[in-house]
Amino acid sequence: MDVKSPYLHPEYETLSREEISKLQTERLRETMQQCMKVPFYAEKFKEAGVTPDDIKSPDDVRRLPFTTKQDLRDTYPFGLAAVPLSQCVRLHSSSGTTGNPTVILHTQRDLDEWANQVARNLWMVGLRPDDVFQNSSGYGMFTGGLGFQYGAERLGMLTVPAAAGNSLRQIKFMKDFGTTAVHAVPSYLTRLYEVMQEQGVDPRKDTKLRVFAIGAEPHSEEQRQRIEKMFGVKAYNSFGMSEMCGPGVGFECQEQNGLHFWEDYYIVEIVDPETLEPVPDGEIGELVLTSLRREAMPLIRYRTRDLTRVLGRTCPCGRNHVRLDRMKGRSDDMMVLRGVNIFPIQIEKILMQFPELASNYLITLTTDNDNDNMTVEVEIADMFTDDYKRLQELTKSVTRALKDEILLTPIVKLVPKGSLPVSEGKAVRVVDKRKVYQ
Amino acid sequence: MKQLSIFLENKSGTLLNILNALKAADIQIIASTVADTQDFGIYRVICSQPEKACLVLKEQGITVTLTDVFTIELEDKPGEAARVMAIFAEAGINISYMYSFLVSGKGILVFRTSDTEKTAAIIKAKGLHEFA
Ligand SMILES: [Zn+2]
Numbered sequence: 001m002d003v004k005s006p007y008l009h010p011e012y013e014t015l016s017r018e019e020i021s022k023l024q025t026e027r028l029r030e031t032m033q034q035c036m037k038v039p040f041y042a043e044k045f046k047e048a049g050v051t052p053d054d055i056k057s058p059d060d061v062r063r064l065p066f067t068t069k070q071d072l073r074d075t076y077p078f079g080l081a082a083v084p085l086s087q088c089v090r091l092h093s094s095s096g097t098t099g100n101p102t103v104i105l106h107t108q109r110d111l112d113e114w115a116n117q118v119a120r121n122l123w124m125v126g127l128r129p130d131d132v133f134q135n136s137s138g139y140g141m142f143t144g145g146l147g148f149q150y151g152a153e154r155l156g157m158l159t160v161p162a163a164a165g166n167s168l169r170q171i172k173f174m175k176d177f178g179t180t181a182v183h184a185v186p187s188y189l190t191r192l193y194e195v196m197q198e199q200g201v202d203p204r205k206d207t208k209l210r211v212f213a214i215g216a217e218p219h220s221e222e223q224r225q226r227i228e229k230m231f232g233v234k235a236y237n238s239f240g241m242s243e244m245c246g247p248g249v250g251f252e253c254q255e256q257n258g259l260h261f262w263e264d265y266y267i268v269e270i271v272d273p274e275t276l277e278p279v280p281d282g283e284i285g286e287l288v289l290t291s292l293r294r295e296a297m298p299l300i301r302y303r304t305r306d307l308t309r310v311l312g313r314t315c316p317c318g319r320n321h322v323r324l325d326r327m328k329g330r331s332d333d334m335m336v337l338r339g340v341n342i343f344p345i346q347i348e349k350i351l352m353q354f355p356e357l358a359s360n361y362l363i364t365l366t367t368d369n370d371n372d373n374m375t376v377e378v379e380i381a382d383m384f385t386d387d388y389k390r391l392q393e394l395t396k397s398v399t400r401a402l403k404d405e406i407l408l409t410p411i412v413k414l415v416p417k418g419s420l421p422v423s424e425g426k427a428v429r430v431v432d433k434r435k436v437y438q
Numbered sequence: 439m440k441q442l443s444i445f446l447e448n449k450s451g452t453l454l455n456i457l458n459a460l461k462a463a464d465i466q467i468i469a470s471t472v473a474d475t476q477d478f479g480i481y482r483v484i485c486s487q488p489e490k491a492c493l494v495l496k497e498q499g500i501t502v503t504l505t506d507v508f509t510i511e512l513e514d515k516p517g518e519a520a521r522v523m524a525i526f527a528e529a530g531i532n533i534s535y536m537y538s539f540l541v542s543g544k545g546i547l548v549f550r551t552s553d554t555e556k557t558a559a560i561i562k563a564k565g566l567h568e569f570a
Contacts, residue, residue: 383503386443386550387534388473388480395477413477416445416452416501 001129001156006317008123008155009116012264013319020263020320024058027292028267032064034298037082040075041300061267061290066276066301069102072243076100080297083107088296092143092242104242105296111150113293117248117262118151124253124260124317125211125236127181129156132208134173136184136192137216138164143246144216148183151248157181164188167195174207181211183238183247186219186227193230203231213238215247221326237326243302244291250324258311258323265293268322269301270310273331274341281310284343286331287324305331307343335430337365337372342406344429347376350401356384356394360420367435374410376402379417439509439569440488441548445501446472446479453481456500460485463494469539469548482537484509484548505550508557509569512538512545519547522566526551529560541569 007013015023029052035041044065045051054060071080077093078085083105090106106114127133133152139145139161152159162173164184170192173179184192189212196203203209209231214224215238227235239259240247249266250259261268267290272279279285287304307328314320329345336342344363351357358379366373378398385391391414399412446452453472460467460483470483485491488504495502512518519538526533536549546569551557561568 380445380501383443383445383501386441386480386482386503386505389534391478391480392475414445415447415478416499418499419447 003128006124007319008120012262013120013124013321015264015320017313017320021058023264024267024292025055025060027264028058028061028290029053029055031290031292031294031298031300034082034295035300038080040071040080058267061269061301062278064290064300066288066303067299068303069243069305072102073100077103078105080299081105082298083296090146092246093141094242102243104245106245107295109295110245110293113265114147114245114248115150115154117245117265118147119154120262121238121248121251122152122155122157122181122213124251124319125213125234126254127152127155127157127211131157131180131211132160132178133157133181133183134160134162134170134177134179136162136164136170136182136188143240143242144183147240147246147248148213152181167192168199171196171199171201174209175201178208180208181213182209183213185217186214186223186235187217189214189227189231189235190223193227203233209233212236213247213251215239219326239324239327241289241304241306243299243304244289245294249289253315253317253319255315255317257315258325260315260319260321261324263321266291268324270308270324272341273307273334274336279309281312284309284328284346287327303331307331307334307345333430335363335365335374335432337374337408340406340408342374342408346405347402350405351376351378351398353401354394354398356381357398358417360417361429362420363430365430365432365434367433372434374408375413376410377413377415377420379420380414381417439484439507439548440504441507442481442483442485442488442491442495443503443505444481444483444495446474446481455498456481456495459494459498459500460491463490465491465494468541469537469546471537473535482507482535482548484539506554507548507550508561510547510549510561511567511569512547514543514545518545522547525560525564525566526557529556531557531560 032052048065050063087107088105089108092104093101135148137144149159149161160173162170210233212233212235214235224235236252237259238247239250250261252259269288270279270285271288273286284307287306287308289302290300291298308324311323311325313322333344334341351361358381361378364375395412403409466486468484473480492502492504510522532552534550538545538547
């Protein structure tokens, strides 16, 4: 460990694109070998007619079948284990709201590699063994707890398993232990700041905080910046999913220009959720991950349902591991209108650019005279004018901006605040009333 | 004079909700007008205690604001409205909207213009009576 180096694993972090490809090809072959110990995959590979020897480049992963969350449920609990249970040392389970929960198994090597990924991420954002890391994340089955715990310890930091909640105690720990870094969900940090204010604690003067790792809950760039300003602390976006291990899969570097996904550990694909074909860089699609170093439960082309896009494959930080945009919602929300794929997040992004509009909106798809149409109703923030023309102009500008984004002209309707439906505290975003042609 | 400007959705019942809320708060409507198209409308109201009315409606979740409008008392003879409007037209002032009502036999003209300062100056210079 060279504390002056910006890289914890320079031998992997600074690989060229070509070297990454070579390593991925080797590791994909190994992963296929490992998968063939699982009847589920052995059969699927046979059906696809692909053997490890057929893999000549990482792109050959496209010849392999997808794995879905449903597959994990159908094989619950141990149907996808590639090693005997006696070799597994940890199990994480996520409760399902529908059907069986899912189970993820780990060998000791899996846990070591997981800790390595998290340690690499924390090192990347400037943390070193003399830092004090407070993990204010839920422990137990939630992988954000143990995942960060082992990763921070692997790096060599003094690690405080503070867990979630009890804000007064969290703040006391931060002051007494000289905490410099915290991992938490973004909404909890906002809450913590409120409590600090109530208690007359100034994070800039009364704590040594300098780095936050935030993740596990969708948040916008604005929210991140707000947190950074409140505390005077840099906040880095973290991506994890228990199916791949947990936190550690992707993380922002100090450039804060998207999350590096570690391509020595995963093959990253972005596909059109309808056709399952790859989409060009820059276009939004569903993230599909193939694990390359998992022993107990390797997964091939796992459909994460998360939407994102490729921002680049190089970075001023010297890491050539693919950079992905923050997650943009779930592929289950995608609409197909006149052959165009549209995500609610695209509509939302445009609406948020108009300060005259509130944050609630409703997209309705209808069939009128055999044409499919989209109506976007959006609440106005307040009665900012009493001029009819200005309201009409606003409607026109919103329509134009939406058309530029989705390439179709929607019908835009301004509605009063509070008039759009809300179900179980969650906003309803899309209503599809289209005729279904048989 | 302060006027309530209320954003209306073309849905039955909205107008009645507003009227009921004002009634419950003991606010008297002096004059009102609805301007609307297919999609939305603006309901403009001159009433007693406009500040209180605005608060009451906001509490009901209604999208409303207070707008400054001009109110001119007309003399009781034909052609008065035309005479007053001609003054502003000559000065190159555009009328954004206008409506009128009667109070104890007197015609009152309510309007908003493109240039509030200039309008106020003209009202003063020409000795027009503002309704209060
Ligand atoms: Zn970077």
